[in-house]
Amino acid sequence: MASLVAGVLMTGPVALALGVVGLRRTRARGSRGARLAIAGIALGVFGTLAIVAVVVGVRLTAAAQRPLTLDVDSPREAHAVQLVTGHCVDPLPPSGSVDEVTVVPCDQPHAAQVVTQYRFDKAATWPGQQAADRRVASACALTPAEVEAGVRAVTWAPTEESWGRGDRTGLCVATVEGGGLTGSFLDGTVVIP
Known part of the structure; x- marks a missing residue:
């Protein structure tokens, strides 16, 4: 019993x-x-x-x-929430909700690089998708030389679903049409095709 x-x-x-x-x-x-x-x-x-x-x-x-280390020596699959400033990805996922990406070493050809992050307050309430997108976009600042070279910023903000799982980080990703970047935007070694 x-x-x-x-x-x-x-x-x-x-x-x-x-x-x-x-x-x-x-x-x-x-x-x-x-x-x-x-x-x-x-x-x-x-x-x-x-x-x-x-x-x-x-x-x-x-x-x-769990965030990935920046020491990436070969391509590997990762969730977007694991990326930090400095990670390079290839290919750039299509517009919309981004979940999985392929992280590659920055010295290999890649489509984009995470150049900044925007962290929402852990206690914040869901601001709505448009407001989340705007806040993350406010952290994306390209130099005039980068803009002139054809670099554009792509923002990845948390979605309502990922927010519900605790995601409070938005990413600013620098890319160029057609990809083919090598090097890093962060240390000035990037080569834009």
Whole structure:
């Protein structure tokens, strides 16, 4: 009975342990209650698997949001929320919501580079998509020489959905038509084709 109650309360490992103990006791004593113990074991297994799934999901989500280091030695897939100022990407994703990108070493040809970030206050409420876009765009400042060379700024602001997951960082990405950049805007080594 205790195993069944623990299983209903979703305390998986406890229900499983109590169910195994209860099943052994009912078999050893020849008493009734084996079905309750089996039901408790089943709920215990289900509850334990559910707990494991939640823990794994939380860990994977945290890993997918952890910022990447700037030391990128080969192309790799990343989520946009992992990018920081200095990362180079290729190709530049199409306009709209950006989730996954390919980060490449900046000394290899690339389409764009993250040149600044705009951080919203952690306690801020969702400002709406247009306001979020405007705030991130206000952090994008290209030099007159960059503008003259055909560099344009692309902004990636949090969406309402990503905001709900805790995303509070917007990115300003510098790019040129057709890509093919090498080097970095940040240290002045960029070569614009």
